[in-house]
Amino acid sequence: MxxxxxxxxxxxxxxxxxxxxxxxxxxxxxxxxxxxxxxxxxxxxxxxxxxxxxxxxxxxxxxxxxxxxxxxxxxxxxxxxxxxxxxxxxxxxxxxxxxxxxxxPQVEEAFALTLNASLNVLQDTSGKYEVSQEAFQKFEREEKCCGLRDGPKDWGENFNKPSLKICQCELEKPSPDLCVQYQNGYIYKKSCGEVIIQQIKDNLVIIxxxxxxxxxxxxxxxxxxxxxxxxxxxx
Structure with missing residues (x-):
């Protein structure tokens, strides 16, 4: 044996x-x-x-x-x-x-639908999603981006609130690659949706x-x- x-x-x-x-x-x-x-x-x-x-x-x-x-x-x-x-x-x-x-393709379409649903959170003015809006503003500052798809338009009426500094470039000398002139100031040029998609692609290689x-x-x-x-x- x-x-x-x-x-x-x-x-x-x-x-x-x-x-x-x-x-x-x-x-x-x-x-x-x-x-x-x-x-x-x-x-x-x-x-x-x-x-x-x-x-x-x-x-x-x-x-x-x-x-x-x-x-x-x-x-x-x-x-x-x-x-x-x-x-x-x-x-x-x-x-x-x-x-x-x-x-x-279906996954990408589902992701696009998720972004569309998130626009309601950014455009809400009732204060119900205030915590989520503040968290997204922090993400915008860290990643130097604005909105999810269409930049400041994604914020709706919230963009013009004096108490909020949405999408505003915090650079002393705004770079044309990062910032673009909008209304009376400069905002980040890239949409956060592009940043999120790129992060997913980068992490996909690791996964x-x-x-x-x-x-x-x-x-x-x-x-x-x-x-x-x-x-x-x-x-």
């Missing part, structure tokens, strides 16, 4: 132990973020990201636990469950990538790199788990 490779067994155990620890950290941090906020924060869309991280952390913990116990106890059942769970995640990653490429790296790790996990599964069967 062939024995079980100790090197493969302990390597898989250590790898999945750190995998499990990462899941614990993600789960704990996301739960803390989710429940430490005020009621206003909980009701906002900020909590959606925390809920997603809670699910991700829990899944990572379960998979890491199955891998650790399967390797330590030489349990074929746990190793098979680990293999199936990891294979499903890999399939979901590939499916998500394919769907993202196929439905790219693709991370996804590719995870896919390589997952494939290695599939190979090692199945090899260990077969060795235990021949033991």
């Amino acid at each position: 062939a024995g079980v490779s100790k090197c493969m067994k302990y390597s898989m155990f250590i790898f999945n132990f750190f995998f499990w620890v990462c899941g614990c950290i993600i789960l704990g941090a996301s739960i803390w973020i989710r429940f430490k906020g005020t009621q206003q924060e909980v009701e906002s869309g900020v909590s959606a990201g925390a809920n997603l991280l809670i699910a991700v952390g829990a899944i990572i913990m379960v998979i890491g636990f199955l891998g650790c116990c399967g390797a330590a106890k030489e349990s074929r059942c746990m190793l098979m469950l680990f293999f199936i769970a990891l294979l499903l995640i890999l399939i979901l990653q590939i499916t998500g990538g394919v769907l993202g490429a196929v439905y790219k 693709m790199g991370i996804a590719f790296g995870l896919a390589v790790v997952e494939i290695l996990g599939l190979v090692f788990s199945m090899s260990l599964y077969c060795q235990i069967g021949r033991k």
Whole structure:
């Protein structure tokens, strides 16, 4: 009877132990973020990201636990469950990538609709979205942009309020590349929609790199788990 490779067994155990620890950290941090906020924060869309991280952390913990116990106890059942769970995640990653490429025009259209819906927030004069308007003004100053699509027109009547300094260039010598003359002053030339789209494109490269790296790790996990599964069967 062939024995079980100790090197493969302990390597898989250590790898999945750190995998499990990462899941614990993600789960704990996301739960803390989710429940430490005020009621206003909980009701906002900020909590959606925390809920997603809670699910991700829990899944990572379960998979890491199955891998650790399967390797330590030489349990074929746990190793098979680990293999199936990891294979499903890999399939979901590939499916998500394919769907993202196929439905790219629809995604861009949905993003455009989101921008249109956000215009109502900028043009609101009731004070209901005052916090969101202030946050967007801060984004404009940081990114040196104005409005979402059509510059100052996106702000509607709010642009002419004396208490607000919307889109105004804060440079001592306004550059033609960054600023343009409008009414009695200078405003930022670029729309924030262009900035957001560029940021998405830049981050997409990073996301693709991370996804590719995870896919390589997952494939290695599939190979090692199945090899260990077969060795235990021949033991």
